[in-house]
Amino acid sequence: MVNVATAFTPIASLVGGALIGLSAVMLMSLTGRIAGVSGIAVRLLPPYADSEFGGRLAFVAGLIMAPVVVLVVTGRLPAQTIQANAAILTLAGFLVGFGSVWGNGCTSGHGVCGLSRLSMRSLVATVTFMAAGIVTVFIARHPG
């Protein structure tokens, strides 16, 4: 697999990150909920423990519509290169879904909201998934 080079974008990444933070603060302020995408996604699946399905679906619909809004406003889609084939995508998706629910959170729930709350569990989770991701990419890209 040939690696696709990507440019270092400190300003855009900082601004985009700040928007993610703004979204998390707004969700807490309005609904009192953590903006953890894995937690929101798993609660879209039955059985339901509360009656906030509609709000969660609206949040996910907003995520999905974001590239469409960018396309309408700027006339083109942002860069996105997916190199994994169907088999890898299936395996990776399953592991991401299982692991994020088993560990009560993903990049957003633990990495952004949890760290911002100074949660020790989220710090352990973030260090662990970062390390696991780094090791996985190292083995996949630099075998032997």
Add this chain to the structure above:
Amino acid sequence: MAIVFQFAIGLIFGLGLLISGMSDPAKVLNFLDLAGIRWGTWDPSLAFVMAGAIAVTFVGFNRVLRQPRPLFGEKFHLPTKQDLDIRIISGPAIFGLGWGLAGFCPGPAFTALGFGSPAAVIFIAAMMAGMLLARWLANRPSLSRIATPVDQA
């Protein structure tokens, strides 16, 4: 009314993922590839995404959580678990493995659906299946004695 706001909040989150570059799996994988430091291909951008997101969330949460209650809710739902059980290591380890394989975590995978990407459909379907299995396992009586069910964590 709350639902309109929640759509807007998801949209802002998605725009943040797109503007920051987090929605591009190639960028995520180039960040995780620390060997790239030696080859000049390492992309440290995602550290800036985390920094920007945490800075705003840290300050914002401090202000918001001083309010008596959220605008459209009875109370703030904050995680109460504090203990470091095996699941807080094993879950993220499995998650990180999948993240490193394809470069997608759940948020960017949903925005990829909006690109009309068939790859995203495959990833999301597998992800939801993985989530269902994890929740089912976590909620089994034999396990919930030693670990908190997902919906209560």
